[in-house]
Amino acid sequence: MNILAVESSCDETAVAIVRDGREVLTDCIASQVDLHRLYGGVVPEIASRKHIEAIYALADQALTEAGLTRSQLDAVAVTYAPGLIGAVLVGVNFAKAAAYALGKPLIPVHHIRGHIAANYLAYPELEPPFLCLVVSGGHTMIVNVKDYTEMEILGTSLDDAAGECFDKVARVLGMPYPGGAALDRMAASGDETHYSLPRSKPGENPYNMSFSGLKTAALNLIHHAEQIGEELNIPDLCASFSAAVSDTLVPRVVMALEETGCRKIAVAGGVAANSRIRRDILAAAQRLGAQVYMPPLTLCGDNGAMIGAQAYYEYLAGNTADMHLNAYATKSILGEAL
Numbered sequence: 634m635n636i637l638a639v640e641s642s643c644d645e646t647a648v649a650i651v652r653d654g655r656e657v658l659t660d661c662i663a664s665q666v667d668l669h670r671l672y673g674g675v676v677p678e679i680a681s682r683k684h685i686e687a688i689y690a691l692a693d694q695a696l697t698e699a700g701l702t703r704s705q706l707d708a709v710a711v712t713y714a715p716g717l718i719g720a721v722l723v724g725v726n727f728a729k730a731a732a733y734a735l736g737k738p739l740i741p742v743h744h745i746r747g748h749i750a751a752n753y754l755a756y757p758e759l760e761p762p763f764l765c766l767v768v769s770g771g772h773t774m775i776v777n778v779k780d781y782t783e784m785e786i787l788g789t790s791l792d793d794a795a796g797e798c799f800d801k802v803a804r805v806l807g808m809p810y811p812g813g814a815a816l817d818r819m820a821a822s823g824d825e826t827h828y829s830l831p832r833s834k835p836g837e838n839p840y841n842m843s844f845s846g847l848k849t850a851a852l853n854l855i856h857h858a859e860q861i862g863e864e865l866n867i868p869d870l871c872a873s874f875s876a877a878v879s880d881t882l883v884p885r886v887v888m889a890l891e892e893t894g895c896r897k898i899a900v901a902g903g904v905a906a907n908s909r910i911r912r913d914i915l916a917a918a919q920r921l922g923a924q925v926y927m928p929p930l931t932l933c934g935d936n937g938a939m940i941g942a943q944a945y946y947e948y949l950a951g952n953t954a955d956m957h958l959n960a961y962a963t964k965s966i967l968g969e970a971l
């Protein structure tokens with residue numbers, strides 16, 4: 634089954650064609666990052682307009698690269714939630730028009746389910762159940778993936794997402810948007826024990842976490858140094874910050890593996906590209922004898938292929954939509970009725 638998959642929830646317009654949920658025929662991306670960098674973050678209206686400009690040509694390019702004609706497409710999938718609403722609407726409207734014109738099923742895909750499904754592309758043998766640490770620009774959660782379309786959220790950030798914090802701290806340090814990857818690179822040569830930063834304490838649900846205290850502590854440290862004219866060691870600060878984020882995430886993942894008895898751990902989302910988090914997850918998994926799944930960096934960030942992968946399983950579960958499909962800025966991963 635060839636699925637044309639559309640992703641436009643933030644600042645990448647992406648169209649992929651994925652066969653049977655596992656085989657990427659093509660994965661085309663038009664990134665707007667350079668444009669938003671001028672403003673230090675995503676400007677929603679510009680994102681929507683750029684999606685409109687790019688999406689049709691990108692779909693054509695995807696067909697050409699895959700060597701398929703329109704009639705060889707079996708369904709159209711699209712990220713319908715969550716994301717910047719104007720941006721998501723562009724993809725949803727395009728996908729509805731395409732499905733209507735082709736007379737093929739329309740498959741709505743939750744963006745975070747897509748991130749998780751990136752693992753199916755990287756690891757053909759991976760099947761649920763498994764646990765997944767989802768860390769993206771907007772979401773941080775530990776998910777029990779019971780089946781392809783059946784999930785349970787074990788814990789989530791109660792405030793900022795890990796990616797937001799990386800980007801905010803990087804921005805204050807003068808790194809260009811989105812600064813997570815630059816901060817990660819800077820951390821490589823740093824001493825993580827130099828600066829003492831807080832780790833969020835377990836609350837009522839020990840799987841839940843908080844990143845706003847860490848973010849504020851890092852920003853205060855930077856501003857205080859500025860005020861008293863103290864020169865910060867930037868690599869050390871980046872390493873200390875990355876360690877604090879990882880120390881907030883990874884022990885909760887370990888607890889989830891231990892308590893569920895599950896022996897498969899996957900990571901997903903843009904922040905899953907972080908070298909410190911990857912290293913710590915790998916070490917923890919080895920300690921516990923768990924199998925670890927970490928998609929390549931290209932599949933961690935937003936892309937269309939991950940939407941096409943999840944779409945296949947949504948289709949098999951009967952989760953298609955009609956022409957009334959709408960877009961949503963926020964929606965739970967749990968998959969309540971549309």
Ligand code: KG4
Nearest residue numbers: 769770771796811813817903904907934935
């Ligand atoms: O999943 P994603 O592409 O978009 C959302 O769905 O939000 O994630 C983007 C986030 C940004 O915050 C970016 O700075 C962060 O992923 N990121 C990283 C790294 N690479 C990307 N954060 C930390 N370390 C990295 N190596």
Ligand code: ZN
Nearest residue numbers: 769903934935
């Ligand atoms: Zn994403």
